[in-house]
């Protein structure tokens with residue numbers, strides 16, 4: 200009887216230590232959600248990041264860490280991160296460029312940490328912030344050069360890249376930014392998702408500031424790059440994605456899979472041959488929305 204108790208205790212100890220080892224080995228992925236900004240259903244950074252966190256948490260070997268409310272108060276959350284996802288309002292108030300945050304991020308990038316910027320998080324002012332984004336992400340939304348109308352993108356996917364594994368072409372209305380400022384000659388930038396805005400879209404009626412912008416209208420018929428990947432000389436990987444203004448688009452399995460695949464890829468994890476598996480219910484899609 201006593202032997203059985205000892206054996207049971209030993210088995211329990213082994214189980215605990217095994218669990219700890221597995222947890223320590225898990226790939227840490229940090230998702231940073233910005234503060235509320237837009238109307239209901241738009242720029243739902245909190246709800247969007249929570250959905251992605253839930254999806255990543257159901258995958259083996261991943262430890263997603265969700266950070267609400269913008270830049271983390273405790274920056275140690277970034278320690279050991281394989282990749283960091285930013286989904287927040289950008290521009291001059293972008294949390295990534297305040298105080299010494301660019302320098303802190305530079306240290307992480309130097310270690311080869313991955314970087315994912317979603318929607319408004321791809322916009323920073325040109326100059327020092329823009330230059331850092333060119334290095335880390337391969338491109339950024341440059342005010343006055345890039346544009347942000349709402350339109351239906353018929354996806355043209357780069358089938359040769361792991362990020363598109365299992366992603367079927369989709370047609371989705373979103374505030375798809377385009378004419379992103381990329382590195383000169385697109386050096387090191389790999390297209391992931393392209394689509395062709397029609398001439399009505401190019402007039403920028405729904406853009407802010409309102410169009411038309413001459414250089415956007417004159418590029419009539421050109422395909423535009425809406426998502427891209429980079430591999431940096433420091434070994435780190437970056438992914439920029441201009442959609443996700445509209446929260447309900449996370450309910451589309453292909454839209455969601457593309458972003459989840461990209462997160463895995465920037466974390467240097469193998470993207471499954473059929474792409475990242477995830478499920479989001481209608482109720483989950485309505486959960487965690489910002490208070491209005």
Ligand SMILES: [Zn+2]
Nearest residue numbers: 242319374444
């Ligand atoms: Zn938006």
